[in-house]
Amino acid sequence: QVQLVESGGGVVQAGGSLRLSCAASQRTFSWYAMGWFRQAPGKEREFVAAITWSADRTYYGDSVKGRFAISRDNAKNTVYLQMNSLKPEDTAVYYCAAGPPQSYKTTLPESYDYWGQGTQVTVSS
Secondary structure, three states: OOOEEEEOOEEEEOOOOEEEEEEEOOOOHHHOEEEEEEEOOOOOOEEEEEEOOOOOOEEEOOOOOOOEEEEEEHHHOEEEEEEOOOOHHHOEEEEEEEEOHHHHHOOOHHHOOEEOOOEEEEEEO
C-alpha cells in the first residue's frame, strides 16, 4: 500500500503560481510512475501531468503544457507540480496518483493504483 498526501493548494489570482506537493509513505516510492489529475465540479477527472520513476520523462495534458511542470525527489518520497500562469479554468481538486512504471504513458486514471485525498486549487479572475 502507498499512502499519498497532497498539500499546497489554495486560492490564487489569475496569472499567479502555486506549487503542489505529494508525499508518499512507501519506501519503494522510486519504483512508481507518478501522475497529477484534477477534477472540477460536474466534470470528469482530467489528466494533468505524469513523470517516470527515474524522472527522465514527463508528459502533460494539452491544457497545461508550457505552464505546469512536474518533478520528483525520490530521496524525499515526494512529487511536485509547479503551476504558473494560472487561469480560472484551472480551478479544481488536484489529486496525485502512483502507478506501475508504464502508467506515465497513459492519461487514464484507471492506470494508477493509489490516490491521495486531493487538494483544492481555486483561481480567481
